Amino acid sequence: MHRYRFVLYRPLQLLPVLFGISIITFVLVRLIPGDPARVLLGTRATPTALARIREQYGLDEPIWLQYVYFIENLARGEMGKSILYKIDVLRLIATRIEPTLMLVLTSVVLSILIALPMSAIAARRQGRLPDHAVRVISTMGIGFPPFWLALMLIIFFSVQLDLFPVSGYGDTFVDKLWHLALPSLTIALSLSAVITRSLRAAMIQSLRSDIATAARARGMPERIVFWRHVLPNSLVPTINLLAVNIGWLIGGSVVIETVFALPGMGQLLVRAIFSRDYMVVQGVAMVFACATVLVNFLADVVTVTVDPRVKL
Amino acid sequence: MTAPLLSIRDLVVNFHDDVSPRTLIDHVSVDLAEGEILGLVGESGSGKSLLCRAVMGLLPSTKLSIDEGSVELSGRDLVKASSAEMLAVRGREIGMIFQNPSSHLDPVMKIGQQIAEGIRFHQGATASEAREAAIAMLAQVGFPDPKRQFNNYPHEFSGGMRQRAMIAAALSCRPKILIADEPTTALDVTIQAQILELILDLRERLGLSVIMITHDLGIVAQTCDRIAVMRHGRLVEQGEKRQILAAPKHDYTQMLIGSHPSLPAEEMTTPAAEEMTNCHKTKPLLEIDDLHVRFDVGGSFFNGGSKVVHAVKGVSLQVMPGNTIGIVGESGSGKSTLARAILGLTPLSSGHVTFDGVDLAQQPRQAVAKLRRETAMVFQDPLNALNPRMTVGETLGEVLRFHGTPSADIPGRINELLDLVHLGREFADRRPRSMSGGQCQRVGIARALAVNPRLIIADECVAALDVTIQKQIVDLFAELKERMNLTLLFIAHDLAIVRNLCERVVVMYHGEVVEEGRSADVFARPQKAYTAALIHAVPDIDPDKKLLAPKIAAPTAA
Numbered sequence: 028m029h030r031y032r033f034v035l036y037r038p039l040q041l042l043p044v045l046f047g048i049s050i051i052t053f054v055l056v057r058l059i060p061g062d063p064a065r066v067l068l069g070t071r072a073t074p075t076a077l078a079r080i081r082e083q084y085g086l087d088e089p090i091w092l093q094y095v096y097f098i099e100n101l102a103r104g105e106m107g108k109s110i111l112y113k114i115d116v117l118r119l120i121a122t123r124i125e126p127t128l129m130l131v132l133t134s135v136v137l138s139i140l141i142a143l144p145m146s147a148i149a150a151r152r153q154g155r156l157p158d159h160a161v162r163v164i165s166t167m168g169i170g171f172p173p174f175w176l177a178l179m180l181i182i183f184f185s186v187q188l189d190l191f192p193v194s195g196y197g198d199t200f201v202d203k204l205w206h207l208a209l210p211s212l213t214i215a216l217s218l219s220a221v222i223t224r225s226l227r228a229a230m231i232q233s234l235r236s237d238i239a240t241a242a243r244a245r246g247m248p249e250r251i252v253f254w255r256h257v258l259p260n261s262l263v264p265t266i267n268l269l270a271v272n273i274g275w276l277i278g279g280s281v282v283i284e285t286v287f288a289l290p291g292m293g294q295l296l297v298r299a300i301f302s303r304d305y306m307v308v309q310g311v312a313m314v315f316a317c318a319t320v321l322v323n324f325l326a327d328v329v330t331v332t333v334d335p336r337v338k339l
Numbered sequence: 340m341t342a343p344l345l346s347i348r349d350l351v352v353n354f355h356d357d358v359s360p361r362t363l364i365d366h367v368s369v370d371l372a373e374g375e376i377l378g379l380v381g382e383s384g385s386g387k388s389l390l391c392r393a394v395m396g397l398l399p400s401t402k403l404s405i406d407e408g409s410v411e412l413s414g415r416d417l418v419k420a421s422s423a424e425m426l427a428v429r430g431r432e433i434g435m436i437f438q439n440p441s442s443h444l445d446p447v448m449k450i451g452q453q454i455a456e457g458i459r460f461h462q463g464a465t466a467s468e469a470r471e472a473a474i475a476m477l478a479q480v481g482f483p484d485p486k487r488q489f490n491n492y493p494h495e496f497s498g499g500m501r502q503r504a505m506i507a508a509a510l511s512c513r514p515k516i517l518i519a520d521e522p523t524t525a526l527d528v529t530i531q532a533q534i535l536e537l538i539l540d541l542r543e544r545l546g547l548s549v550i551m552i553t554h555d556l557g558i559v560a561q562t563c564d565r566i567a568v569m570r571h572g573r574l575v576e577q578g579e580k581r582q583i584l585a586a587p588k589h590d591y592t593q594m595l596i597g598s599h600p601s602l603p604a605e606e607m608t609t610p611a612a613e614e615m616t617n618c619h620k621t622k623p624l625l626e627i628d629d630l631h632v633r634f635d636v637g638g639s640f641f642n643g644g645s646k647v648v649h650a651v652k653g654v655s656l657q658v659m660p661g662n663t664i665g666i667v668g669e670s671g672s673g674k675s676t677l678a679r680a681i682l683g684l685t686p687l688s689s690g691h692v693t694f695d696g697v698d699l700a701q702q703p704r705q706a707v708a709k710l711r712r713e714t715a716m717v718f719q720d721p722l723n724a725l726n727p728r729m730t731v732g733e734t735l736g737e738v739l740r741f742h743g744t745p746s747a748d749i750p751g752r753i754n755e756l757l758d759l760v761h762l763g764r765e766f767a768d769r770r771p772r773s774m775s776g777g778q779c780q781r782v783g784i785a786r787a788l789a790v791n792p793r794l795i796i797a798d799e800c801v802a803a804l805d806v807t808i809q810k811q812i813v814d815l816f817a818e819l820k821e822r823m824n825l826t827l828l829f830i831a832h833d834l835a836i837v838r839n840l841c842e843r844v845v846v847m848y849h850g851e852v853v854e855e856g857r858s859a860d861v862f863a864r865p866q867k868a869y870t871a872a873l874i875h876a877v878p879d880i881d882p883d884k885k886l887l888a889p890k891i892a893a894p895t896a897a
Contacts, residue, residue: 238442238443242445244397244435244437245430246428246431259445260447
């Protein structure tokens with residue numbers, strides 16, 4: 028089990044990474060032009076009112092001191108008060124994190140469900156019609172911009188066929204999945220395309236590998252050769268590709284959440300940016316960064332599980 | 340004579356390209372009798388592996404097809420068998436093992452599972468029955484702790500154990516025939532001897548018939564009953580082993596036997612005295628003094644103590660100008676690390692390497708510069724060591740220009756170099772892809788000679804070549820040595836080649852020099868048990884010189 032020892036010490040190694048991320052997001056957010064106090068009070072606010080707001084939110088302190096407060100708050104499990112929503116940012120995020128998490132999860136599951144059979148079909152019939160079809164589909168999946176794809180799906184599935192809701196988020200679990208169908212399909216169509224291309228190439232290589240030849244020489248039927256030898260040996264490069272893409276997806280949910288009016292983190296971020304709600308922007312950015320780091324950590328755990336040679 | 344177990348009749352395999360079909364196996368007929376070991380001999384590209392793939396119904400490309408002939412196995416023609424029938428033949432009636440166990444075993448599956456897999460599929464055994472059978476099989480091929488080792492992955496074993504595991508997987512369903520495709524080529528001689536011994540032993544116990552594909556006539560002489568020689572897809576000659584080895588009829592077989600680098604008997608005892616005296620008058624060109632090379636492997640701040648691999652442990656060596664020294668040892672003995680350290684390609688941990696009076700440890704900059712100017716290296720894989728985008732002329736020209744040859748002289752020098760290595764001058768315009776392995780290695784040697792080196796280090800430079808080509812390259816080295824008074828460090832695992840080429844030999848084991856001396860002396864009267872074991876493990880082409888599977892104990896500290 029010592030191969031899994033990194034699960035214990037890797038989080039310690041991640042601390043400095045998160046520290047660096049916090050500095051960068053903190054500083055970058057303050058480089059955004061505009062004054063949050065003025066956004067809050069409007070253009071006709073008096074200078075004294077502006078000053079009071081700045082003082083109330085600590086905006087009149089030097090930047091380094093603001094950072095110290097920020098870290099102090101973090102240690103207490105707070106992220107400062109949102110200027111717009113008047114509640115603590117962490118609590119605000121907690122109310123918004125579920126739709127985004129669900130969106131990412133359903134998209135990834137859907138992508139794998141699409142990519143696995145597609146690449147298996149393509150690799151096993153390389154150079155024949157199904158393979159060409161899969162390649163055309165995956166090239167299209169990569170080529171179509173998600174916002175356009177989303178609109179097309181809405182027009183077809185919601186407006187014409189009336190199968191799925193146009194936008195919003197449900198209350199019960201089933202209702203939520205129901206609402207997430209089109210958004211996650213939008214993401215899955217492009218994400219599965221990326222995965223399919225990588226997995227198909229890896230599978231074709233494995234199908235020709237000595238491992239497959241040896242299994243065939245033992246009299247294993249092609250079905251066993253493929254599912255027990257070719258597939259596990261093709262997974263490792265794809266796992267890392269998937270992890271990178273999930274990281275991108277977490278940030279990329281902004282567009283999809285806006286199109287489908289999902290009350291998630293992406294939507295929250297957009298509104299926070301427009302109203303110069305510093306605390307929210309840096310809070311969301313921190314959560315996105317942590318999520319990306321976490322996903323890559325999980326990918327490492329999966330890689331170690333799949334490939335016994337890997338040591339971390 | 341009883342009817343043969345397996346009978347290949349007039350088999351033709353064609354490669355169907357866009358143009359016209361090319362014949363890769365041309366009307367080959369071979370029989371395998373029950374309990375017999377048939378040696379299938381030939382060089383790479385002779386079609387010997389392809390023939391066996393055809394028998395198994397596992398042609399490596401869809402463009403290949405069996406167009407004529409038959410393969411009869413107990414009354415059935417395998418060529419006409421359906422793919423479902425072939426599934427039952429493979430593994431259950433014919434088992435196959437391959438050259439490289441590392442790439443043929445599934446790295447992400449437990450070794451026991453790979454053996455049990457076949458038992459479950461072919462015999463319909465339950466998981467626990469298959470597990471029991473697999474453990475028994477592991478024990479049979481020599482795993483000391485099969486119960487525990489069932490759960491190990493291939494990368495946790497040495498090359499020899501991996502080959503044993505592959506044999507276990509191939510034999511798990513008790514096939515009558517085993518096809519062994521170069522089963523020991525990737526292994527050290529001592530391990531090779533053990534694996535061959537195992538195959539002979541399993542034949543006795545399980546009543547196997549074996550087709551042994553190999554390029555090494557020594558292996559054939561030691562293990563096989565009959566020999567079939569293939570060349571260019573045709574069967575050149577076949578017959579009883581002794582008859583063919585003693586009186587080969589075909590020219591090609593004669594050449595094959597002639598190129599076999601067998602160890603000559605201990606008759607050569609040239610007077611050593613004169614050589615010793617004129618050696619001691621000159622200063623050594625290369626002096627290695629108590630050299631240590633250590634590598635840190637893995638280990639990080641959180642990962643606890645890092646591991647140190649001690650690749651070279653206190654090697655001392657003197658190389659006189661004009662000497663040819665062979666460094667032999669098994670993989671992992673540190674011989675390549677030693678070569679890299681000498682050339683300054685690997686940092687020294689302690690000790691000294693002095694090349695022509697300049698100490699690599701004390702004056703690293705000058706020494707490395709001097710080494711780059713005055714030494715050259717010839718690599719193991721000739722094709723990968725050449726830039727595929729450059730013609731031979733460009734490759735040589737680059738080296739010459741870098742070492743300050745005036746542009747006007749370069750074409751002339753290129754021609755000279757090509758002449759030296761016996762390549763036609765038209766080769767200057769060719770690229771590595773369009774040349775054979777032997778020709779590529781000649782270019783590699785020409786490139787090494789381009790610097791006018793005082794020292795050449797050849798690292799396993801013939802290991803990847805066929806025997807007849809090997810002989811040509813070794814002859815070339817011998818000739819260059821005479822003509823140019825080269826100083827040569829020749830690293831090899833093939834003892835016979837070193838014996839024939841080098842005056843002195845250094846035997847390495849686990850990073851240490853075990854034995855050193857004049858080749859003739861060391862090979863005739865090895866002082867250390869390890870050296871003796873190494874020499875005895877080489878399969879001799881004389882079938883009466885029995886192959887000994889040595890139990891290698893760590894040599895007593897030298």
